[in-house]
Amino acid sequence: MHLLADKVQRLSGRFGHVGFGWSGGHGAMVASVIGILWLGWRNSPEPTTSVPCIVRRSMRARGFTRITLTRTVQRVMSDVQHQHIVTRFAPSPTGALHVGGARTALFAWAYARQQGASPGGGDGRFLLRIEDTDRARSSDAAAQSLMNDLRWLGINWDGEPVYQSERHAQGVYDAYVQQLLDAGRAYEDDGAVRFRMDRDVAFDDEVYGHIEVQKEQLEDFVIRKGDAGGRFPTFHLAVVIDDHDSGVTHVIRGQEHLTNTTKHVAIQDALGFDRPTYVHTPSIMNPDGSKMSKRDKAKAARKAAVDAQFDVNGLQPAGISADRVQAFIEKNNDDDDIADTIAHHLNVVLPEIDVRDFRASGYLPGALINYLSLLGWNPGDNVERFGRDFLVAHFSFKRLGKSNSRFDRDKLFRFNADDIAAMPPDNFAKTLHGHLAERHGDFADGLDDAQFAMFAKAYQPRARTLSEPVTLAAYLLVDDDAIAYDQKAVKKVLHKADGEGLRVLHEFADTLAAVDDWSPDTLEQTVKTFAESRELGLGKVAQPLRVALTGSTVSPSIGDTLSLVGRQRSMHRIELCLERNAIRA
Template sequence: MGNPLQCAAMTTKPIVTRFAPSPTGALHVGGARTALFAWAYARQHKGRFILRIEDTDQKRSSPESTKGILRDMQWLGLRWDEGPNHAADDPYANQLGANGPYFQSQRLDIYTKHINQLIEAGLAYEDDGAIRFRMDKDVTFCDEVFGEMKIAAADLEDFVIRKADGFPTFHMAVVIDDALMGVTHVIRGQEHLNNTSKHVALLDALGFERPTYVHLSSILNPDGSKMSKRDKAKVARKAAKDAKLTSVGFDDDAFAAFLDKKNDEMKFALAIAEQLNLDLPEINVADFRDSGYIPAALLNYLALLGWNPGDDIEQFDLDFLIQQFGFDRIGKSNSKFDRAKLLSFNSDAISKLDTGTFSMLLGQQLVAHHPEYTDLVNDPPRFAMFCLAYQPRAHTLDEVADMGRFFIIHNSEVQYNADDKQVKKNLLKNNCEGLRTLADFATELEQLTPFSGEDAHNLIKRYCEEREMNMGKVAQPLRIAISGTVVTPDIALTLDIMGKKDTLLRIMRCLDAFSAQMEVTAE
């Protein structure tokens, strides 16, 4: 668990936390966990949660990344009290709060003022166009997780606080912003622990009060490697080599370098994934959103990466987190990201959704990522049955698109494979007993009026009782005729969604597909 020492005196100030991402790419799940903990602590103490965009790296920062971060935060439900406009299409206008601007690129005059103050006090100096801060004293600070840290002056070096291009470095900007915005608790990743000596030295030099520091351990892959966007390149590279892929249709020289591990450009990973129908590992919040994860499930799982609620509790909602969160239960050890466990959490979260919410979320997912489902989504009675069929079976929203695809393809696209184990068992075994039963049942199904899944189910039951056979003797051949496999939802729902006309057409196609086998057995 966390640091047993009492690092900081209890503050009577209003609690203020912040999340300060750099818009140089997508929001990583590690960043989302940091945002979650900062948000939860502020909510617990009825304080303020600030979202600040640290865009001083002008070469790598982009408005697109900023908008992506804001969309991800809103999707997660982590609303901020101060920061960019919640309308992600124009985050720079009408910023929220009295301590802005909340983009570091808009605060250059503020940084310049404090840098000049350090220069005038002899605490900073010019060096080849840049400005460096003098580190000539021992530094001691306390972290709520890792305890007291002492760094001797001999182990410290002067560091740049303003680059030659006039922009402040991360170290200078973050210190000024935290101080002027009244941040009381800095919650951030462990990679910043070594930077903290610089930050407290600057705070002391400028006469600002130190905040409470809380550094979170890293999130790792199951093999112990750091979880990063390079994981996508690694998976794509291996798949390309296994498939002996030598080109993706553009930049052949750069692609060869990608295969040779000389670059990790995402455009090649994505191109490989598209060509090979490959699923790349989810790393960023947007990856999990696009894969059909539920925000509540992702946040629940992220909260467990480094924080222990106690009493063997694992599944909980945000209200529980707000009530129970504390630094004393944050561990020092790195956490391993268990995708199977997250998938289990997500499956449970989906199963607990009310039908209206599930229908809305699934419809949004399908239209956004699988537009071929648009007609089904826009058919309310049929889509309601589709949702009823797949909510109990779905691990992710996107998984439904694969499971239910046979409902939306043209009848001619259903594939029947005579070598398939289930086809042999349910259709071809015992001189095509299943096919003959299917053909006989189809004549009765054709007479069923009006048609509904429930009526069809009752017909199957009556048909089987009259012949003293198990209902599976009809249901399984029906499933194969409709989908090409025995894996479908409840047979009544399957028939309801499929409808009478297309069910009969697919039965006829199935019988035609195996007509040669039936003729042989008839001889």
């Protein structure tokens, strides 16, 4: 009943102003019906009083006949039930898509798609608007990057993206500014235009409830910049006008915008706009409780550069001047490109903050969507693993929480590893090859088709991300002479017990040289048979082999590892290992 009343309240102004398909007289009557229905329900002594009872009591007193009343209410209720839901995502193209923004887009998309998919539902629409009024910081490249990341996540929008800069050029915002000036709700101030906050403001939010702010706590604010700012509208004016002109019914955004909403509803009221439903979602925090910010990457890269006494001229080959690097180190900018390039040079892993970071690290879009959905929203019934269709079917504002969420990378790792393990092998190999070709071209090009198929099969069970196999299997592309041995592994596996590992490795080399079938299964069985014949555990043979072949004790099964390295290189690496790690007197 509360949901119906809320819809009726929101629609009352719309029916009265535009008639919603009726002639003017009928539109006025419909507006009256809705208004009376709403007031009757609010004032009813019994909260559960049915709609027909409320309407009968209220309308009979106003002279409506039963037939007219019934037909009108039925039509009104039908349109309320089939209300067109419109949501939007409105990023600023000043940088990469933050995971918090991605979650906002995901929730807005899911709600719109749910309305379109539900039986008897309306035509849910999800719009994309590029808020590029900050011309100094906005770029087309950033806008395209945002859209590419949304597509990668599977978040599709309806119609063409709307650019605020284009609407500004068309004079859309200036017309509304003049309307506010003429009505005395705005005034000029040193070339700029300010909105007059001269009355109390109250609004309802689906998550945080009823909010009231007294006028004494509010200040006038700029809605259009002066000549120095190109007379562009500020965020507060443009967002209100664009939402209205696009027919947005539900504004879903982060709680950092909650304080902005007082400004927005004040402008809406001044212009006679219907208010959309507001839904503010809790923030995403780091594990330590600090806000998960784009600056986290710059902070980590800056610290690494200072600790390593990084030469500011070191990035010139990458087209980044010493002045820009110095400004970055002195905290005068938080340039993502500089942070990423420094991290690459220093072999430092930066925290993933933006969607593109998670893409580069090799996360699957489904795993990221699943995890982001759980930050601030709970599907209930202890359900954690689900896909897009489940989210669309079950998303609701009622299950959004108020408390901020902490980003748990270990949990995301588990989600991603589970999804990788569950992929059909052929699909995994194709997905892995596409990722490596884009992000690690040298590695992808270094293996032929047969080797890559074997590589994908060997690493699928142990990969947590699509990039992890590259790190784990770096030994495949290293020259035999360049193998670096983990000295802890050498001492523990080869030198322990007076060089037992070296002796086993030397003996097994002769057995291995006689193997004709260099397939993983045959090689695995050869190692097992050799170990059993000498009453050794499998690890007593496999681990010395791993050190010889990879330089460490970490690799897929020993049969897969031998097969991947190949016969000639395996024999050569065993020989080199015995020579270089011999116990010296």
